[in-house]
Amino acid sequence: MTRYHEPALAPNQCGSSIVQVIDAPLPRVWSVIRRFDAPQAYKGFIKSCSLVAGDGGVGSVREVRLISGLPANTSLERLERLDDELKVMVVSNIGGDHKLVNYRSTTTLHDEEGDTIIGCNLKSLARITEKKKKKAVD
Template sequence: MLNTYHASKLSSNQCGSSLVQTIDAPLPLVWSLIRRFEYPQGYKLFVKKCNLLDGDGGIGSVREVMITSGLPAGVSVERLDKLDDDKHVLKFSIIGGDHRLVNYSSTITLHEEEEEYGGKTVAIESYAVDVPAGSSGDDTCSFANTIIACNLRSLAKITEEKIYRLIRFLCRLRLAYA
């Protein structure tokens, strides 16, 4: 999976990286948030709202993402390039917007880590992007890494909270019928 989806060949004017997040929640729950291309605000902290411009959320769909204030962008236009429900792979490209992320493409894959009670999920997100004129590769990657790391931590927090709420509910239910 790593060689297939996360081994980018970068050109001399690009930078990229891979980030990993272990999530204490089963893969199907985590995937249910990731695969919703039309609803990135379900876990991405810096997304104010999203509108589908073309498609139904499947491959080839285009979304317009409105970014929260405080970031050096207001809008990002993104296309869904790959969505594989069997292998848990989502790939998208930024194709427009008022930011400096030119030729940005991102791939996220989910991997099940066997555990006794429902399992854990390992999320890997990698990207490649052009380094803007007047910027360095280190600065560009640092910016992208910060955003992705926040998104992955948010994904972990949201899915883990859903699991903990379910466990508390089941425990209360068990006590009620004991």
């Protein structure tokens, strides 16, 4: 993961990483993620998406219309990288009525690698917080 998620940052930039375990086969998850023309399939804050350049491959540009109530209405994004073998997708924001400047999102998918102490801790954290959520709803 560090190969794709530790980019060199300029003095006025920041970065972050989020890891999510998904209980589904990797090919199924990738088939949803890789659809540059259909982010609304899994991003609930998107009203619509249309390609304004390209066919959905690298170099394509999409205009994303966001649901009302968010701090923006539109986002213009370019697909910088799409690697089906390594399961890597890189998208840059290139315009829109939001405040994101020099924003780039890298998404990678990985098969779960054996349990480590950190992995066990994160799984435990998920179980505990999910139980609390269920108790709060009950």
